[in-house]
Amino acid sequence: MNFSIFTTKRITFILAAVLIILFFYTAASKLVNTEEFHRQLANQTLPVWSISWLLWLIPITELVVSLLLITEKTRRVGFYGSAILMLLFTGYIGLVLLNVFDRVPCSCSSVIRHMGFPAHFLFNLFFLTLSIVGIYLLHHQRKGGYVAASDL
Numbered sequence: 001m002n003f004s005i006f007t008t009k010r011i012t013f014i015l016a017a018v019l020i021i022l023f024f025y026t027a028a029s030k031l032v033n034t035e036e037f038h039r040q041l042a043n044q045t046l047p048v049w050s051i052s053w054l055l056w057l058i059p060i061t062e063l064v065v066s067l068l069l070i071t072e073k074t075r076r077v078g079f080y081g082s083a084i085l086m087l088l089f090t091g092y093i094g095l096v097l098l099n100v101f102d103r104v105p106c107s108c109s110s111v112i113r114h115m116g117f118p119a120h121f122l123f124n125l126f127f128l129t130l131s132i133v134g135i136y137l138l139h140h141q142r143k144g145g146y147v148a149a150s151d152l
Contacts, residue, residue, distance in 0.1 A: 005141055008137050008140065009072075009141065011137060012075065012134050012137050012138055015079075015131075015133060015134040015137075016069040016070070016075055016078065016079070016134065018130060019065075019066075019069055019079075019127065020066045020069050022127060023063070023065050023069075023085075024062070024063070024066045026059070026062055027058075027060070027062035027063045027066065028059075030059040030062075031059050034055065037055060037059075038051065038055055041054055041055060043105055044105040045096075045101040045102065045103065045105050061081070062085065064081070065082050068081055069082065075138065079131050079134040079135045079138065080131075082127070082131040082134070083131035083132055083135060086124055086127050086128035086131055087128060089124050090121060090124040090125055090128055093117055093124060097117055097118065097121060
């Protein structure tokens with residue numbers, strides 16, 4: 001079964017919409033409750049000097065990625081930004097799960113408050129996969145070709 005360009009555009013639109021909701025929600029919650037987000041960052045195994053930078057860098061980057069995913073012209077860059085963010089977040093959780101750090105930080109900065117690290121790892125992998133599928137579909141859409149369902 002082949003997906004037409006129209007179907008591919010609809011799928012990339014849906015993928016982008018899901019990622020926009022994720023990143024906009026997480027950025028907004030961090031910006032609305034900056035003090036709590038600061039405490040959550042301080043509870044991680046991060047260098048102290050990086051916390052004040054990350055306090056603003058993470059939510060602003062999430063908002064920028066959300067904005068890039070909105071229009072077709074910038075969606076490709078948005079999917080790449082999303083993939084990079086999710087790769088970084090997933091990689092950090094992977095390091096926690098592999099006991100690389102001196103201590104296990106709290107999972108309190110999770111999107112879903114009571115989600116432990118193993119579940120959060122899978123959650124992030126899911127959104128990383130959505131980002132990669134979006135990149136793949138846009139790549140084939142740009143070529144003007146059909147995307148076979150078996151290619152996904």
